[in-house]
Amino acid sequence: MPTAVDSTVMLPPPIEASTMVPPHLRPKPDTVKYLEDVPVIDLSPLQTPNSHDLADIVAQEKRKVARNPNMPWGYNESDHTNNIRDWAEVFDFMLNKELSIPASLEPDCQETSTLHNQWPENPADFRKVCKEFTQAASKLMCQLLELIALSLGLPADGFNRYLENHMNYSRINYFPICPSPELVLGKGAHKDHAILTLLTTNGVSGLEVKRKSDGEWLRLRPIPDSVVVIMAGVLQVWSNEEYECIVHRVVVNSEKERFSMVTVASPSYHVMVKPIQRIQVGRFLHVEERQQS
Template identity: 50%
Template sequence: MGEVDQTFIQAADHRPKLETIEFDGIPLIDLSTGDIKVLVSEIADACKNWGFFQVINHGVPLELFTKINIAAKTFFDRPIEEKRKVKRDEVNSYGYHESEHTKNVRDWKEVFDFLIKDPSFLPASPDPEDKEIRTLRNQWPENLPEFREVCQEYARELEKLAYQLLELMALSLGLPSNRFDSYFEDHTAMIRFNHYPPCPCPELALGVGRHKDAGALTIVAQDDVGGLQVKRKSDGVWVPVKPTPNALVINVWSNEAYESVEHRVVVNSERERFSIPVFFFPSHYVMVKPLEELVNEQNPAKYKEYNFGKFFVARSRGDYKKLEVEDIQIHDFKII
């Protein structure tokens, strides 16, 4: 990834021209507070006004962060031919992936994806008439005996935290704490190791371009290098999410009551960066639509119903094939 070719230079056109400020206003929430009403109120304010927040005292063992970061670095330090032995393909989107600098893809990174529930199930194709369901399994690298065990331990802990956050979000919307549980019984949640190598021309590239996440919840552990930026809803300014020791960054979405906001990752020329997001996706058979309890004449549904599994497969295949069109997005289902 060290070469700078013409397609990489063209990536300058992709970089947002919005102003960036050196100020970290992302809310920081202590999950260990004993006052549930205060906690739920803080969650509601953060979700409504930012769509992002950080949590501390979240219950994930701190030593586990050290172990998972070592596991990620150990994998990415392997020779490229070893990493490619577990490379993803069009059918199975889990495993290793190198970003390519083509017309539409300018991410300066490499990734390794794995499922929390192994196996998991997704539709065989995005075709609405195709009823076939495919079984997907993780690809684990050889000759790394502790790698799989650490990944699975981390997955169990983050799964518990995700359910806790969903309960708090449900309460913050005035709903029963278990309101979202049924949507995630056979969840398709995944964990991603992101590695952003030092970039020779950081002013011409992004680690990840501006985008919105497609899941209900994203939980991100980032190292001390920094690079994650959030576009503030109030004025469109890019705000850096400064790394907070032992904190996790949360990104949410819900019928624009809690709107997933645009975010991106910038790179630098001196230090590599690692981040580990958990994308908490619902079951493949879930029909995603605004909650009935929250829809009325004053707050109508803003999105059409769609099947999550079909949506995810279409998005994954479009990304894999590097199509000359934008990948399917949540906003494609917005009611005009």
């Protein structure tokens, strides 16, 4: 028998085959285990922007700023991880006003291509809010990189030479409600590729990290006014594995939308990523001293 449907109710999108995760990789919403004793950085001055704007941007506006093969910045609803579509919508923008990179990946390429951000016209304050947030996040990022450099025996500005003409960027993630969260992932298992990532959320849990000892997935509890700092691949190489990047993923749920914003520190395009010589020598000497004592 037909029933009336309230047109004002927002129904979750249907599950498509491209988003379904193979059974052995699926999350288990009924058996969540949490990661305990996570070190916390208090970030009271740094607030998450109104990420709901991403969900509120109308389809026409999203199409205007959609990413394409020649434009890596903007809106996308079909990101894939390990060939499986993520249950997410994203909006990417770089922290520089423009960025010049080689026009191709050929080693001897002499032509350059200049990239710019794409911004929707509405909401009117979307660009302003994003800029204010990333300015605060960038300040924190610089402070963290100085502390990490000092911890590795480098001067505080030890990474600066690799960050001229940096490729730092931010991403707003919107993870819609999912009718069958056990079948999909907001973001599949992966390691971050850059230097480090700063992550803030709207307080809805979903970030999970993979424990190396047994492969178990552990959920992080969201903490108000805090940021998650994720070490990434470039830092692992620079530090000669003193810092290690972790495998992580994002799960979704059937009750609450999840929003997050990440700011990523990334070296300049022309930097050759390898262990920093001073760290290599320092680590070798440290090992020798231990063996002789």
